[in-house]
Amino acid sequence: MGIGPGGSVLVLAQRRAGGGLCRSSGALLTLARRLGAPVGVLCGPPEGDAASLGRYGAATVYTVADSRRHPTGVAVEALAVLARRLAPAAILIAAGREGQEVAARVAVRLDSGIVTDAVDIRPGPDGPVAVQCVLDRSYRVESSVVRGVPVFTVATRSVAAREAPVDPVVRRLAVRPAAGVREVRRIAPVGAPAPRRPDLATAAVVVAGGRGVGSRDSFRLVDQVAEALGGAVGGSHTATQLGWCSPEAQVDVVGRVVHPRLYLALGISGSVRHRAGMRAAATIVAIDRDPAAPIFAVADLGVVGDLHEVVPELLAEIRRRRTTDGVNGTFGGAA
Amino acid sequence: MERRLGVRVVVLVKHVPCAAGAPGHAGFAADLRLDRAGRPGQLNEADEFAVDQALRVALRRRDVQITAVTMGPVRAVEALRRALVLGADQAVHLLDDRLRGCDALATSRVLAAAVTRLGFDLVLCGTASADSGMSVVPAMVAERLGVPVLCDADALTVRESTVEIHRDDGAGPEALAADLPAVVSVTGRCGEPRYPRLAATLEARYRPVRTWTLGDLGIDPAEVGRERSATVVRTVTPRRDGGTRVLVDGDPTSVAIRLADFLAERQFL
Numbered sequence: 082m083g084i085g086p087g088g089s090v091l092v093l094a095q096r097r098a099g100g101g102l103c104r105s106s107g108a109l110l111t112l113a114r115r116l117g118a119p120v121g122v123l124c125g126p127p128e129g130d131a132a133s134l135g136r137y138g139a140a141t142v143y144t145v146a147d148s149r150r151h152p153t154g155v156a157v158e159a160l161a162v163l164a165r166r167l168a169p170a171a172i173l174i175a176a177g178r179e180g181q182e183v184a185a186r187v188a189v190r191l192d193s194g195i196v197t198d199a200v201d202i203r204p205g206p207d208g209p210v211a212v213q214c215v216l217d218r219s220y221r222v223e224s225s226v227v228r229g230v231p232v233f234t235v236a237t238r239s240v241a242a243r244e245a246p247v248d249p250v251v252r253r254l255a256v257r258p259a260a261g262v263r264e265v266r267r268i269a270p271v272g273a274p275a276p277r278r279p280d281l282a283t284a285a286v287v288v289a290g291g292r293g294v295g296s297r298d299s300f301r302l303v304d305q306v307a308e309a310l311g312g313a314v315g316g317s318h319t320a321t322q323l324g325w326c327s328p329e330a331q332v333d334v335v336g337r338v339v340h341p342r343l344y345l346a347l348g349i350s351g352s353v354r355h356r357a358g359m360r361a362a363a364t365i366v367a368i369d370r371d372p373a374a375p376i377f378a379v380a381d382l383g384v385v386g387d388l389h390e391v392v393p394e395l396l397a398e399i400r401r402r403r404t405t406d407g408v409n410g411t412f413g414g415a416a
Numbered sequence: 417m418e419r420r421l422g423v424r425v426v427v428l429v430k431h432v433p434c435a436a437g438a439p440g441h442a443g444f445a446a447d448l449r450l451d452r453a454g455r456p457g458q459l460n461e462a463d464e465f466a467v468d469q470a471l472r473v474a475l476r477r478r479d480v481q482i483t484a485v486t487m488g489p490v491r492a493v494e495a496l497r498r499a500l501v502l503g504a505d506q507a508v509h510l511l512d513d514r515l516r517g518c519d520a521l522a523t524s525r526v527l528a529a530a531v532t533r534l535g536f537d538l539v540l541c542g543t544a545s546a547d548s549g550m551s552v553v554p555a556m557v558a559e560r561l562g563v564p565v566l567c568d569a570d571a572l573t574v575r576e577s578t579v580e581i582h583r584d585d586g587a588g589p590e591a592l593a594a595d596l597p598a599v600v601s602v603t604g605r606c607g608e609p610r611y612p613r614l615a616a617t618l619e620a621r622y623r624p625v626r627t628w629t630l631g632d633l634g635i636d637p638a639e640v641g642r643e644r645s646a647t648v649v650r651t652v653t654p655r656r657d658g659g660t661r662v663l664v665d666g667d668p669t670s671v672a673i674r675l676a677d678f679l680a681e682r683q684f685l
Contacts, residue, residue, distance in 0.1 A: 178429055181552055181555070182567050184552065185554075185556045186555050186558075188521060188556070189521065189556045189559040194519070194521070214505075220654055222649055223652075224648060225647070226646060227647065227648050229646060253421050265564045265566060265592055265593070266593045267513060267590060268591045269589075269590060282605075283570060283571070283605045283606065285570070342584075342607070342684075362680055366678065367676070368675075372663065372665070382662050382664070383661070384663075384664055384665070384674075384675060385663060386665055386666075391668045391675070394672035395676060397672070398672050402676060
């Protein structure tokens with residue numbers, strides 16, 4: 082797909098905590114090329130990142146001096162200023178907590194329509210059309226923006242980044258820092274280690290085991306995965322009844338209802354009561370021997386197999402990635 | 417306490433269709449809006465957490481007034497009743513036929529107007545609603561009010577003139593602070609709401625629920641509603657496969673690598 086129907090498309094590049102650019106930036110630029118000429122917006126010191134954006138077709142890159150003290154304010158200012166200056170065909174931002182906040186505030190500033198968590202974007206007869214999967218992903222909805230510069234947040238997971246190298250023109254953009262009263266201060270650094278094993282009800286990651294774990298000894302595998310992911314340990318009704326884990330760790334309507342970002346179910350078939358206790362998890366991964374287990378109906382990723390074989394391999398793989406400092410998932414390696 | 421008026425906490429809540437049963441229950445109406453008619457509703461679960469957090473602020477300092485605000489049809493008052501049972505002192509229902517079909521921009525405009533009229537030191541809300549899940553309204557309200565926003569708080573501490581939160585959005589845990597007044601959205605990880613006492617349930621019936629219309633808020637009806645929506649839905653198609661759920665099997669090593677890739681992609685590794 083060549084250069085689309087003209088106009089520029091603003092793409093907010095996202096940085097990874099460890100440095101370098103997020104994989105999502107390449108995917109966003111790939112989508113942006115369908116709509117027009119992509120313009121990258123980079124907050125913070127440019128380093129080599131402007132060139133990385135060029136690799137995916139950003140002919141122009143605006144760099145904005147970032148203040149770490151207001152994580153999103155600078156991005157909002159920059160996008161609002163550039164949107165007024167360039168009148169772009171669309172603004173693309175990676176979905177996620179920070180992206181959602183920036184997009185929401187930019188939409189209010191510009192009084193523009195916003196579509197969140199798009200899985201695909203394509204040009205339409207009257208402006209870009211965004212595709213969303215809603216209501217537990219059971220419906221596919223196509224919508225377009227009829228007022229202002231369309232603001233889209235994109236779930237880039239399903240978008241493959243394709244390279245289209247250009248040599249970007251890098252421009253500096255000075256934005257006025259947000260007024261002092263609206264300042265958000267970071268009081269502890271990103272990446273600070275979690276103080277201790279989190280409490281089950283408030284944990285961001287929960288690893289739970291059920292009857293399929295097989296024995297109290299094997300339940301150590303559940304502990305080890307929780308340790309590796311910095312999560313809390315949970316257990317199904319059966320696991321707690323058999324004494325494999327403490328009764329406080331029971332995840333279901335009678336025990337704890339959990340709301341983690343990741344729920345990893347090991348050897349849990351997924352009874353109605355159990356599913357009621359963990360449905361709210363943002364991402365659900367299940368490992369079980371029975372391909373017909375009801376847990377797979379709610380799992381984003383289901384692994385059919387013996388957890389006693391898969392989990393040690395998973396632990397080894399996690400260790401391997403930690404020690405080689407993850408080549409996978411970086412900006413360059415993902416294309 | 418030094419503050420003349422104490423801490424005024426406004427909790428934004430939403431009445432959503434019950435999640436009971438399979439998601440297949442929900443569907444779209446002929447005008448491509450979510451069909452909420454005929455479905456029992458309840459207070460959005462994430463908002464229950466927000467009301468409870470407001471109550472925790474009130475336990476730490478006595479001069480706190482908690483107001484629950486919702487925008488929605490007549491039935492949405494059920495959500496306010498629930499919020500009152502959970503501990504809100506009073507409630508405001510933004511009820512107007514012309515508000516039907518509001519998009520996020522218009523919703524945030526109406527909510528911001530109501531919050532301004534009430535006066536506030538802290539606005540609390542749930543991170544996302546169960547039925548639409550846009551999760552942009554908190555940030556939009558803050559932008560309109562001209563105050564800082566702290567989204568997705570896993571823990572919340574209100575001090576004399578600042579609010580501090582902890583959150584973990586995948587990039588690692590971080591702690592943030594902002595001066596009051598501010599908007600904070602809380603996740604389901606901030607702690608299970610306490611079960612209300614029977615006395616609170618009975619007493620809640622006598623707490624006031626006010627009803628405000630667009631006129632009370634001073635908003636031009638042309639600024640809100642379905643006609644003013646900045647987005648239009650072109651098509652809605654049911655998906656048979658139920659989305660991107662993947663089932664993998666095979667030899668343990670390749671499965672484990674696949675699993676690690678999945679976790680790394682979502683920043684859990």
